[in-house]
Amino acid sequence: xxxxxxxxxxxxxxxxxxxxxxxxxxxxxxxxxxxxxxxxxxxxxxxxxxxxxxxxxxxxxxxxxxxxxxxxxxxxxxxxxxxxxxxxxxxxxxxxxxxxxxxxxxxxxxxxxxxxxxxxxxxxxxxxxxxxxxxxxxxxxxxxxxxxxxxxxxxxxxxxxxxxxxxxxxxxxxxxxxxxxxxxxxxxxxxxxxxxxxxxxxxxxxxxxxxxxxxxxxxxxxxxxxxxxxxxxxx
Numbered sequence: 001x002x003x004x005x006x007x008x009x010x011x012x013x014x015x016x017x018x019x020x021x022x023x024x025x026x027x028x029x030x031x032x033x034x035x036x037x038x039x040x041x042x043x044x045x046x047x048x049x050x051x052x053x054x055x056x057x058x059x060x061x062x063x064x065x066x067x068x069x070x071x072x073x074x075x076x077x078x079x080x081x082x083x084x085x086x087x088x089x090x091x092x093x094x095x096x097x098x099x100x101x102x103x104x105x106x107x108x109x110x111x112x113x114x115x116x117x118x119x120x121x122x123x124x125x126x127x128x129x130x131x132x133x134x135x136x137x138x139x140x141x142x143x144x145x146x147x148x149x150x151x152x153x154x155x156x157x158x159x160x161x162x163x164x165x166x167x168x169x170x171x172x173x174x175x176x177x178x179x180x181x182x183x184x185x186x187x188x189x190x191x192x193x194x195x196x197x198x199x200x201x202x203x204x205x206x207x208x209x210x211x212x213x214x215x216x217x218x219x220x221x222x223x224x225x226x227x228x229x230x231x232x233x234x235x
Contacts (some may be wrong), residue, residue: 005119007052009035010042010067011080012059019103020054027112037065046071051233052115053077057086057098068093075122075160088210092195092223094160121173122162137165137186139172145170150186154218157197168216193230194223204233 007030011017017035024030033050036042039062053074057064058081065086068077072094079090082101090098096118097111139146148167157164158178165172181187182198192198193212203214207230213219222230 005030005051005115006033006049007031007054008033008042008045008050008074010037010039010044010055010059010064012052012056015057016080016101017102019108023105023108024112038062039064042067043070046073050074051076051119055079057081057090058083064186065089065093068095076118078111078115086145088221088224091221092225118159120162122159137174139165139174139195141172146170148172150189151200153200154214154216155200155220156181156187156190158196191229193226193228194221196223197221201232203228207233 005170007024009017009020009032011020014037017037021032021035024032030052033048034042034045036045039055039059050071051073051074053068053076055064055067055077057079059067064079064081064206068090071077076096077094078096079098080101080103081087082096084100087098097114097224099107099111135150137148137150139148148165152167154166154168154173156178159173160179162173163176163177163181165174175217178192178196178198182192187198189200189202190198191201197220199214199220200214204212206213207222209222211219211221212230
């Protein structure tokens with residue numbers, strides 16, 4: 001279990017803050033180190049080490065999205081909001097999850113498990129190494145070496161300075177940014193559809209205004225500034 005996760009909560013609804021306090025207290029390894037009812041009050045606290053930010057997207061004054069842009073050094077961010085229209089813009093930022101309100105226990109615990117998975121993977125990535133070849137990528141994970149064919153990759157997911165490589169059999173993670181990988185000729189067959197995702201062109205099966213569907217019934221969001229990258233696809 002990941003130890004000593006420091007959490008900051010920002011929400012202008014007192015009942016929602018109480019909900020978060022109650023449920024986070026169930027995790028011995030999560031410490032709530034700060035709680036605010038506005039983003040402006042939280043700005044001076046950004047000098048302190050924070051691992052997790054849970055923030056309402058639709059705050060009065062400085063909203064949650066604006067705060068996240070200046071709080072980009074916090075590794076994990078979970079947005080909450082009654083207004084789902086914030087979700088698209090939220091995922092353009094470094095967002096772990098977006099929970100719609102009213103907050104529900106099962107959905108919140110799912111998000112925390114997603115947090116644990118992310119932090120575990122981030123720790124392991126410090127020991128990972130990758131060598132990109134012409135048609136494959138060799139990944140060293142501890143004492144194990146995996147040779148992955150580029151044609152076997154379903155999609156790539158950005159996690160700050162790391163990239164998660166999704167294949168039908170396994171999820172790998174390497175210490176290299178998505179942007180750097182896409183500049184390598186090995187990944188010429190991939191297009192970036194979102195700040196967080198890149199996909200192989202040939203795996204796209206359908207698209208609409210907000211998402212693409214790949215093989216294996218995988219659905220991924222389309223970022224507003226990346227829509228032109230999909231202009232080649234005509235169903």
